[in-house]
Amino acid sequence: EMASIMGVIRQFDSKEISVLQLHKRLLLYRDIIFDHKSRPVVGLEDTIEANIGPYRNELLQVTPRISEAPLSYEALLALTKVQTIDPVCVRKTRHDDNTILVNEVGLYTHCKDRFVQEFIDDMTSIGCEIRMVKSQYEKPCDVPLNIADSYFRVSQEGIPIIGINLAIAGSLTTLAHEVEHVRMWHECKIELASKDALLTKSQLANLANDFVMQPRQRVLSERRSIAAELKIETNDDSVFNRVRKPRARHIAESGYTARMLYPECEGIRDELHRCRWSEKSVDDVLVNELMANAVKEALRNRKKHFEYYMNKARTLCKASPTKRVEAAELRALAYAVRSHNVFECIFKYDIKRLNVIKIRYING
Numbered sequence: 001e002m003a004s005i006m007g008v009i010r011q012f013d014s015k016e017i018s019v020l021q022l023h024k025r026l027l028l029y030r031d032i033i034f035d036h037k038s039r040p041v042v043g044l045e046d047t048i049e050a051n052i053g054p055y056r057n058e059l060l061q062v063t064p065r066i067s068e069a070p071l072s073y074e075a076l077l078a079l080t081k082v083q084t085i086d087p088v089c090v091r092k093t094r095h096d097d098n099t100i101l102v103n104e105v106g107l108y109t110h111c112k113d114r115f116v117q118e119f120i121d122d123m124t125s126i127g128c129e130i131r132m133v134k135s136q137y138e139k140p141c142d143v144p145l146n147i148a149d150s151y152f153r154v155s156q157e158g159i160p161i162i163g164i165n166l167a168i169a170g171s172l173t174t175l176a177h178e179v180e181h182v183r184m185w186h187e188c189k190i191e192l193a194s195k196d197a198l199l200t201k202s203q204l205a206n207l208a209n210d211f212v213m214q215p216r217q218r219v220l221s222e223r224r225s226i227a228a229e230l231k232i233e234t235n236d237d238s239v240f241n242r243v244r245k246p247r248a249r250h251i252a253e254s255g256y257t258a259r260m261l262y263p264e265c266e267g268i269r270d271e272l273h274r275c276r277w278s279e280k281s282v283d284d285v286l287v288n289e290l291m292a293n294a295v296k297e298a299l300r301n302r303k304k305h306f307e308y309y310m311n312k313a314r315t316l317c318k319a320s321p322t323k324r325v326e327a328a329e330l331r332a333l334a335y336a337v338r339s340h341n342v343f344e345c346i347f348k349y350d351i352k353r354l355n356v357i358k359i360r361y362i363n364g
Helices: 005-013 019-033 044-052 073-078 114-125 171-195 201-212 215-232 256-260 262-276 284-319 324-338 342-346 351-356
Strands: 080-095 098-111 129-137 151-154 160-164
Touching: 005 019, 073 080, 080 129, 098 114, 098 160, 114 129, 114 171, 151 171, 151 201, 160 171, 171 201, 171 215, 201 215, 215 262, 215 284, 256 262, 256 284, 256 342, 262 284, 284 324, 284 342
Parallel strands: 129 160
Antiparallel strands: 080 098, 098 129, 151 160
8 A cells, every 4th residue: 555655756756746746645645554453563553653643733723712912011011000019039040140030029909901800809808919020130131031920829927929910911811820729728718717716817827828738739729720710711801811822722732631630730740849858758649649640631631632533534524525635634633642642741841840850650
């Protein structure tokens, strides 16, 4: 079946067929290659898929997205009212020969967007401050920095604080994520107060924070936050929800598994981080439990992803027999998906850090 491929190449070299015709024929050959039943040689599929498998259609967006382009940094900033505060440095990160400082520089008090304002009002009612965060180099540098990761923290005085820069595109979804962390912390604080009326406000706040920051509680909190993200990010009425590259929401979108399993990843990463910087030993029961859940879900997602493309290919062939090339592309995507490394699907955004600490894993 593959012997004639050289004839196709020769036809292209002699300009008997066009680039488009060559592309179509090669796609059909690739479909033959990915048919495992026609290749009895043990291990051959691994070699072929390792080299041909990475083909992906990155332009594919399965779920509907907000069509309008995001506003500029300056335009979003103009929609908010920020009360200036003395800069509070919350993080220092070494970068080459310089240091990046993450500073809280202001307090958000009002926003013209009603969805953001609802979050501001809700957090203010429980004493939580939403502070504007900016990054800057410690030494003078020509490269400006505004982007900083959002977070939730509790100050030594017991004040809950969300650090975020609302002028960054898509910040409404990010804010919803952090607000859910605050809500879980607040629920814990209320429960602690009901058990011990003698605890002060700051004691309650910090005890609640200690509890929700435990690895198992972090997983629960992140699950709630991911659910809050998914609920609000399709809201096309807020200009703070527009992004150029939307996050994955569908099984066929790049990064879907990593996003859905972020809670498990965060729990594992947090436990490993704690043990690396302390004398504690790793909680093997917790890490194995989280890894088992993550691998099980990742394998399920990979199977569904494979079936998604194969079903689309079958439907396309039945609907129009002339769509063989398009169906071949979909089948090629399906086999590429089946060769995806499960560990890398789970830890897509943490893979480098986990490799540094030499985590051993088995490719599912």
